[in-house]
Amino acid sequence: MKLNLETQLRAVIESISDGIYMTDSEGTCIACNSAFKKITGISEDVVGKHVTYLLQNNMISESVTLATIASRKHVSRVIKYPSGCEALVTGNPVFDEKGELLAVVCVIRDLTELNTLKEELSKVQNLAEQYLETLKKLGVPSSNFCADKFIFRDPKMQRILDIIHRVADSDATVILYGESGVGKDIIARIIHKHSNRSTKGKFVKIDCGALPPTLLESELFGYERGAFTGARPEGKIGLFELANNGSLFLDEVGEIPLSLQSKILNAIQDKAILRIGGTKPIHVNTRIICATNKNLEQMVSEGSFRADLFYRLNVIPITIPPLRERKEDILVLTAAFLKRFSDKYNRCVTIAPEVVDAFLEYHWPGNVRELENTIECLVLLNSTGVIKIEDLPEKIKNRFWLTQGKTSILPYINPSECKVELKQALAETEKNLIKLALLKNKTLSSSARALGIDVSTLLRKCRKYGINRVRK
Numbered sequence: 001m002k003l004n005l006e007t008q009l010r011a012v013i014e015s016i017s018d019g020i021y022m023t024d025s026e027g028t029c030i031a032c033n034s035a036f037k038k039i040t041g042i043s044e045d046v047v048g049k050h051v052t053y054l055l056q057n058n059m060i061s062e063s064v065t066l067a068t069i070a071s072r073k074h075v076s077r078v079i080k081y082p083s084g085c086e087a088l089v090t091g092n093p094v095f096d097e098k099g100e101l102l103a104v105v106c107v108i109r110d111l112t113e114l115n116t117l118k119e120e121l122s123k124v125q126n127l128a129e130q131y132l133e134t135l136k137k138l139g140v141p142s143s144n145f146c147a148d149k150f151i152f153r154d155p156k157m158q159r160i161l162d163i164i165h166r167v168a169d170s171d172a173t174v175i176l177y178g179e180s181g182v183g184k185d186i187i188a189r190i191i192h193k194h195s196n197r198s199t200k201g202k203f204v205k206i207d208c209g210a211l212p213p214t215l216l217e218s219e220l221f222g223y224e225r226g227a228f229t230g231a232r233p234e235g236k237i238g239l240f241e242l243a244n245n246g247s248l249f250l251d252e253v254g255e256i257p258l259s260l261q262s263k264i265l266n267a268i269q270d271k272a273i274l275r276i277g278g279t280k281p282i283h284v285n286t287r288i289i290c291a292t293n294k295n296l297e298q299m300v301s302e303g304s305f306r307a308d309l310f311y312r313l314n315v316i317p318i319t320i321p322p323l324r325e326r327k328e329d330i331l332v333l334t335a336a337f338l339k340r341f342s343d344k345y346n347r348c349v350t351i352a353p354e355v356v357d358a359f360l361e362y363h364w365p366g367n368v369r370e371l372e373n374t375i376e377c378l379v380l381l382n383s384t385g386v387i388k389i390e391d392l393p394e395k396i397k398n399r400f401w402l403t404q405g406k407t408s409i410l411p412y413i414n415p416s417e418c419k420v421e422l423k424q425a426l427a428e429t430e431k432n433l434i435k436l437a438l439l440k441n442k443t444l445s446s447s448a449r450a451l452g453i454d455v456s457t458l459l460r461k462c463r464k465y466g467i468n469r470v471r472k
Contacts, residue, residue, distance in 0.1 A: 005426070011452075012429055019087070019108030023065050025101040027051040039110050041083025058082075064091040068104045078111070086111045150186055151336050154326040160187070160318055167316050168194040173268070175253070175313050176291040178320035181367030184291040185251065187320065191289055192247040201246025201286075204239050209255030217260055218276055221267070227277025240273045240284050247287045253313065254294035254305065265309045288313070323367040330359055330371065337372050341379040349379050354389045358400035401432065431465040434458070438467070 010031070013020045019036035023029050029046045037043055042059050051065045059082060067075045068091030075091040087108045094103040152158070167174060168191050176184040185205070192203040206219060222238030223231055239248055250256070256264065267273045268288055272281040290313055299305035323330060334356065342349050364370055374396070378387045389397060433451065441447040448458040461467075 008430070009426070012433065018110075019106075021046075021065070021106040021108065023051060023104050023106075025069065025103065027063075027065055027069060027104075030103070036108060039083065039085050039087055039108050040081040041085070042081070064089045064106055065104050067091065068093050068106075069101065072101060150183070150190055151329070151332055152326070153328040153332045154321075156321050156326060157329065160320065163316070163318055164191055164194060167191070169196055171287050172315045173288045173290070173313055174316040174318060175296075176289070176318050176320060178291070178293060179322050179365075179367055180293050181369030182320040182322055183368050184320060185249075187318070188247075188249045188251075188289045188291060192249075192287075195247070195287070197246050197287060202243055203247050203249065204243040205249040205251060206239055207251045209252035213257045213260055216256070217263070220260075221263070221273050221275055223276035224278045227275070231277075235275070235277075238273060238275065240267055240286050241282060243286045244284050245286075247289055250288065250290040252292060253290040254292040254296055254299060258304065258306065261306045261309050265306065265312060268312055323364040323371065324362075327360055329368075330364075331356070333368060333371055334359055334375065337375040338379070341376045345379060347379055347382070348385055349382050349387060350385065351387045352389065354400075355387050355392065358389060358392055358396055362396045362399050427465075430461070431467065434461055434465065434467055 013022075013031060013033045016033060017035055019039045020031070020033045021029065021036050022031040028050050029048065032046060040059070042054070046054065051063050054060045055063055061079060062077065064075050064077050064079070067077070072093055074093070077089050078086060079089050080086050087110055090107045090109075092105045092107070093101055094105060096102045152161075164187070174188075174191060176187055178184050188205075189203055192198055206216075208216060211219060218236065218238070220239050222236045222241060225231065225233055225235040227235070267284070270281075271285065272283045274281055296305055296310050296314070300307045300310050323333075334351065338349065338351060341347075359371070366373075374393065378391055382391065389400065392400075434447075437447040437450045438444075441450055444455050444458060448455045451458065453461075
């Protein structure tokens, strides 16, 4: 049997862990959930009673509902209830199509857990300042390891650091595997800085995927004067020579065209290069560090990368895990970036605990670079001193709602918007409920059962809201 709208709304309200207290436009209670009674300690039935009844009987010290009705705007207050619980009460006005006040929905959030999380966040933020001390205890010279960039707490990154210790002083070729933004460039620079080459030669980087083949060749090997039309009259030194006695970092090495791979292989094997237009080999003592986000072994099997060059480069392979697999690093990096950009832009900005939870839930396809850019943007745009969940980009915010079964079904209401149509709010709630059910259940039939509807109705509603099958 299909549930009517009122029953659906009741099910929605009861599924929320925050307290919900709803009144009509005059302040008479029309609905509340069991969480409201649990948080506030108000056990008697308040449905049908005016909010002033709570004031007159000392059940509340002030009314967010009345403040919302009077201002017709979003209102938030911290209120202490007879239960002894301190809660954040947020009043949301609901308007009809004509802009007339239809109802007020108050959300009562227990601050006990949030205060605990706030204390935990404070501890996390202190970790960034403790990082230099940690490096000292590990025996890592702070002058060689750039603490404001190479920040970690995850054991996987500690193992990578141990490998760097063992191979930095050798001349062995190192190849760094990992997705874009995981920090391959920083790791490459650390290898050079921690080697004896750091005092003898330069660290030289080139992005092999950013240049066309002919230009890439001239950049790497240089050319003699008159080598080709448009060449400098005096010729040009190549990066292999420029990095002599130092390190040459070949970023995106998987983008090197086949036509150039044999020449690079010869340069590494023979420790000598031949400039374009030149006839005399030039000996170079250059350590090669390279990086890629591609599967070079697969490229070898497909014929797009030379096997002999692959084996020459793949002497010391280091795989840097993506940020989503390093939850502890998300915490310390968040604290470090927040401090860095707060100092840089002369802001005093903190992060709400919910935001930290959202960061931990998000998959960060852009890895550390995306996290860094996100926090810089949030610090720059923040005007309240606290980065809240509503400040986050939609992709991070939506992911957080979908993974938080107890809160994700409520549609987001922008505090700056005073008009929210009930029909629209209910539609958004239904849409979010369906998304959540699809996320939490393996099949359409189990999702439909959880929602109390049949599969055909679920499919129809998915088409209506443009929802694809959500996978875990």
